[in-house]
Amino acid sequence: MVRASLFAFKSAMGVRASRWVTMHGFALNVNADLGYFDLMIPCGIKDKAVTSLNVELGQKEVDMDEVKQKLLKHFTTLFEAELIREEAGV
8 A cells, every 4th residue: 555645654764672772774765666665564554555755746866865964864863963974895
């Protein structure tokens, strides 16, 4: 059940704690192949659809670099964080 909707899943967040270590993360559906979600019940909620950013914006594809740039900008502002960039291979 894939459709653009205010109440459709666009992202997911996860938290795990094991042996005094916490891990967390999130996933954002940007240009996802939503057909795979027909084979499962996301988050165990049966009556909600799954969507993606490109579907919500009515675009064939959303520029991933633009999404990353905006996500980092808002993340650092919201959490008052400073990102430290490492060189590849370090």
